[in-house]
Structure formats: structure tokens, C-alpha cells
Amino acid sequence: MGATMDEQIKNEIAGLKETYRGRKDAAASLEELAGKPVQDHFAVDLWQLSDSELDGEMGKRLGFLNDDIDCRPTPAITSHRRIIGPLIVFCKKIVFTLLRPYTNTLFDRQNRFNEQLVAFHLASFIRFRRLEDRTRRLEQQADELKGQLADLAAAQGPHTPHHE
Amino acid sequence: MNKIDPLSDFFFRDLGLKVRPSGADLARAVEAVAKKSGPQAAFNMLLRGEVVAGWRKPSLALYDHTLHLIGGGEKYGCTLAQALQDDFDVTLIAHQPVTTGDLMQWYDLDLSRCRVKIMPLGFFAGKSLGRIDPDLVSARTENPFLAVSRESGNYDFFVNNSMLEMVYPLANVSLFVCHFPERQKGAYFYVQHYRHLVYNSLYTATWIEKKWGISPRHHIYPPVDMEPAAGELPAKEKIILAVARFESGGSKQQLEMIAAFARLRAEAPQALGSWKLVLCGGSAAGNPYLDRIRAALAAQPTLPVQLQVNIPLSALKAWYGRAAIFWHFCGLGQSNPANVEHFGMSTVEAMQNGCLPIVFDGGGQREIVENGISGFRFASARELRAQTLRALADPGLRQRVGAAARERGAHFNRAVFAAKARGLFRELAGEYASGKPLAASEKPIASPGEPLAANGIGGE
Numbered sequence: 001m002g003a004t005m006d007e008q009i010k011n012e013i014a015g016l017k018e019t020y021r022g023r024k025d026a027a028a029s030l031e032e033l034a035g036k037p038v039q040d041h042f043a044v045d046l047w048q049l050s051d052s053e054l055d056g057e058m059g060k061r062l063g064f065l066n067d068d069i070d071c072r073p074t075p076a077i078t079s080h081r082r083i084i085g086p087l088i089v090f091c092k093k094i095v096f097t098l099l100r101p102y103t104n105t106l107f108d109r110q111n112r113f114n115e116q117l118v119a120f121h122l123a124s125f126i127r128f129r130r131l132e133d134r135t136r137r138l139e140q141q142a143d144e145l146k147g148q149l150a151d152l153a154a155a156q157g158p159h160t161p162h163h164e
Numbered sequence: 165m166n167k168i169d170p171l172s173d174f175f176f177r178d179l180g181l182k183v184r185p186s187g188a189d190l191a192r193a194v195e196a197v198a199k200k201s202g203p204q205a206a207f208n209m210l211l212r213g214e215v216v217a218g219w220r221k222p223s224l225a226l227y228d229h230t231l232h233l234i235g236g237g238e239k240y241g242c243t244l245a246q247a248l249q250d251d252f253d254v255t256l257i258a259h260q261p262v263t264t265g266d267l268m269q270w271y272d273l274d275l276s277r278c279r280v281k282i283m284p285l286g287f288f289a290g291k292s293l294g295r296i297d298p299d300l301v302s303a304r305t306e307n308p309f310l311a312v313s314r315e316s317g318n319y320d321f322f323v324n325n326s327m328l329e330m331v332y333p334l335a336n337v338s339l340f341v342c343h344f345p346e347r348q349k350g351a352y353f354y355v356q357h358y359r360h361l362v363y364n365s366l367y368t369a370t371w372i373e374k375k376w377g378i379s380p381r382h383h384i385y386p387p388v389d390m391e392p393a394a395g396e397l398p399a400k401e402k403i404i405l406a407v408a409r410f411e412s413g414g415s416k417q418q419l420e421m422i423a424a425f426a427r428l429r430a431e432a433p434q435a436l437g438s439w440k441l442v443l444c445g446g447s448a449a450g451n452p453y454l455d456r457i458r459a460a461l462a463a464q465p466t467l468p469v470q471l472q473v474n475i476p477l478s479a480l481k482a483w484y485g486r487a488a489i490f491w492h493f494c495g496l497g498q499s500n501p502a503n504v505e506h507f508g509m510s511t512v513e514a515m516q517n518g519c520l521p522i523v524f525d526g527g528g529q530r531e532i533v534e535n536g537i538s539g540f541r542f543a544s545a546r547e548l549r550a551q552t553l554r555a556l557a558d559p560g561l562r563q564r565v566g567a568a569a570r571e572r573g574a575h576f577n578r579a580v581f582a583a584k585a586r587g588l589f590r591e592l593a594g595e596y597a598s599g600k601p602l603a604a605s606e607k608p609i610a611s612p613g614e615p616l617a618a619n620g621i622g623g624e
Contacts, residue, residue: 006217008187009171009187009190009217010214010217010219012187012190012191013190013210013213013214016190016191016194016206016210017207017210017211020194020198020203020206020207020210021207021318023198023203023206023207024202024203024204024207024314024317025314027202027203027204030307030310030313030332032202032203033202033203033204033313033314033317033334034202034204034332034334035200035201035202035203035204035205036201036202038332038354038357040303040307040351040352041303041350041351041352041353042348042349042350042351042353044348044349044350045348048348048374048375049348050499050500050501051499051500052499052500052502052503053348053500053502057348060299060302064302064304067304140497143544143545144545147544147545147546150546151546
């Protein structure tokens, strides 16, 4: 009797599993799966980063800026309305075409500005990198010299008179 | 009257039942969970019910996005899989082709009860040479690891051994194994959603807390298994050994080792005598850092430095056996905590072979080498030279400290790792099968300002 009931509930669980497997596979978003809002992004606290981490962050952000130099809007115009949608799309296309000579002037100018800005940032980044390398080498040399001085002081022994 | 069994108790605990409910009640209860917490929560409830009823052992997925590559982190995950395969139904999830046979051969493990599931990720095709590079994912892109999140929800336990914080865990029990918090909290950061966080060293734990604001609870040092069979240790020779990957960025500092060795020879030629430096490590083809090392050695042809790149395990074992002293510089002069050794498996390997370790005083090395007892730790190149000269001059010291190092190295072997891992997972599996509410991981670690229990195995 117990074994039969177990078998029955086992089959029911198996059936329900298939149902919910299908439902979770069909879920469109992580929020839907997790059943709650999920925070996706955290602002990076740049003050907490070490020098080399900042280096990587600067490179990554410069890459993003570079990707976004061209700020012209994407040309695809669509509408989700089934009946009047095509009419809206048609009208928008006409308006966009009419305005293009004016917007193009603005966007071209903005694009040129973006290009210069990214190039300027890249140049600053390279310069900064070189300065950093130079500082690091100087620090290493200073450490070495300090070590040599300490060695010399040790070699001279305790009887060496000190200059005031 | 039907007696209330563990399964009914699990599904209908809140109802205070006196009789076993029917199948229709079950469907209603599960649907109520789905309505409140989504379809995944309902599915998870059914999954757990099967384990609570004792119909099967829990399933466990271990995910590693670089499982197809040989590495210390991957070895950690595979050794974990070996330790757990009798208690769990283990699946290893990878993105690029690899077989259990490959893994068994690379790490000398038995994974015969595990299976591998390959999940290709189209997002990375044609980018970064097809490499799974998490840095290509940002707030501006989709999250390609959502596919892994979805897959994680098909198992009772999900272990993320990948250090990939972009995988949201959907399994009932989830564990994030952190070898070091390399990335900042940023886009698609989900580590805080894992039920348990496992860390490989106290150094890593400190940085998890600093960078992510999460207090991890479970400490399992990596498994190191370079111990020679009893009585196999050969006589030590005048060799200073360094074993580390030839990282293209030079973080393991082999060039600095060559410079330090050259300087030692110049300053104390008699003490150095016939001592030589041997640099062993793996390298990818076309490594510019390795080219710089070769150039440095070509410029000093009389310097007794031997380069051993991508040598087989047997040859590496032989070097460990012969070398009297072991050097490890990783972390010296670094400002990025990720560039300091998070643990230091090669140091333990050397210690297990009775080498006297002289290592940089930072990161996980502090937890391995007890300064002055089982080796020496240096903070500067000057200290390194002084400690090395002391060790070169005193064979008794080398023997005494080498023996202590061997004893210390045994604390990190595979058996210790497996016992610790099994202990943790059996506890979690017992809690899971009981049907009782699952406890969250909350125990805080030592705060960064406190002295770390550097000599302890396990930080709990």
C-alpha cells in the first residue's frame, strides 16, 4: 500500500517537474526565473582600485568611448501597432528624411568632437603610463641605493665616526 | 489514517497536517510556490522533494569556464569532484571540449563517476580568439552567462569554481569557490546570491571582504600532491629552484630572479660556488616575457641558470627532489593585490619535497611558510640575498628547515583537502535531505586589521 502510494507520488512529482521545467525554460528573464527583482549592476568604486586595476578600468572605458564615437541614430524605424503602425513608420521616415540635412550637420560635428576627445584621452593615457614606468624605475633605483647605503654603513662598523 | 512522512512534511509543513495529502494537494502547493516565487522555485521544491524522500542522491553541477585548460583552479575543482562523486551525482560543466579522461590524466584523479556537459557560448565566437573572456561582458552587452544560470537550476547543488561572478545561481544549494576576487563588483555581479562562499586562503578571504563586502565562511586550502613516496627523496644538490608559470605580464618575476642570482654571484662568488638557478614553468607559444628571459640569459652566458619550459610532471618532480632551495618572488613590488600569490601551490610542492623555501612575505605565502621554522620570508631584495646567503653557507640549516618544510607541506595534501571538502558537503547534503529550511552562510571572517591565523588549516 505504502509502496504504491510512494510510486504514485513519485510519478506525480515527475510529471510536475516536467511541467515546471517547461515553464522555467520558457521564462524570458532572470527576474522571472528568480521570482524577484535582481540587481544587475553595481557602480565601480574607482577610489578602491589599485593602480593596475585603475589601469585596466581606464583601458576598458576608453574602449567603450571609442565604440560610441559615432552617435548617429540607428536607421531602423519600427512600430508595434498592428493597424496604424505602418502609417506611423511611414510618417516618421518622411520626417527623418526631411530633417536629415540638419541633423547630419550636428551629428557630424559631434562625431568629430568625439573622435578628438577619444584621441586626446588615449594620448594622455599613454603619457601617464610612461610617467608611471619612469617613477617605478626611479623608486627601484632609490630602494637599491638605500640598500647599498645600509650595506656600506654595516661594513664600516660601529667605530666609524658620525658626521653631525 | 496515513502517517505524515518526511516528504509530506517537507511539502506541507506550514499546513500542520494530520494526514498525508493527495496528489492534487501537491500540485496546488507547488503552483502556490510558482505564483509567489517563480517557476524555478517550484521546480527546485520538486527536486528537493525527491532527495528528501530518499529516491536519489543529490545532483551536483561543478562549473568552470576554463575547465578545458590545465590550471591550479581547475585542479581544485576536479579534486573536489573526485571527493564528492560517491555522495553526489556529479556533472562538470564546461564551454569548450574536454573529457573526464583528459582531466583524469592531467591531474592524476579518478573521475570515473562524473560526467562532463559542454555548453558552447555563441557570444564569444569570433571575439578574443574564441576565448571565454569575461572582460568582454559589460553593462552594455547581454549577459552570455545567463545560459549557465539556467543550467544551474537543473541541479540540487551548483558549485561555481570559475570565479565568474556573472553566473546567477538558481540551484537550491549554491557555492561560489573564490580563488581571488579579481574583478570589482560591476556588471552582472551575483556573488551575494550564492548560499555559501568557499575561499582558498585567508589572504583571499580578506580581499573578498574588502572588495565585495561579503564575509565568506568556508575555508579549504587547495590540494597539493607533490609528496614523494616514502624514502624516495634523493640527496639534495646545489640547486635553487623556482617553479611558476611564465606569465606574459611577468607577474611571477623570473627576470628579477635572474637579476638577484647574478647580483648574489657578483657579491659573494665564493658562497655561490657551484650553485645554479633552475627556472621551471609552463608557457604558451609566442610568450614575449619568455623571449625577454631568453635574451637576458643570452646576454650572460656564464651565469649558471637553466630554463625548463613546459617539462613533463616526472621531470618537474625530479627537480623538486634534487633542489635544496626554492625561490618564489610573486608579489614583490606589486601594488595590485591580485598580483600577489593568492596561495602558492608551487611553494607547497617544494616544501613537500624538503626544499628550503625562501619566498616573498605576502599573500598566501604567509599562511604556508612559518618564517624561520619551515622556511624564510623576505620583504625586499636585500632580505632575499641575506637569507639565501645564510642558507647557502649552512648545510645543517638547510637540512633542518627542509625537514620542517616537508612536515608543514603535508598539511596541504590531497587527503586533507578531500576530508575537508567531504565534511562540508556532507553537512550541506544532510541539511538538504532533512527537508528543513536551509541555513545561510553568515559567519564573519577575521577583519583585515586582525592578525590572521596563518598557521591554521581551515579558517573556521
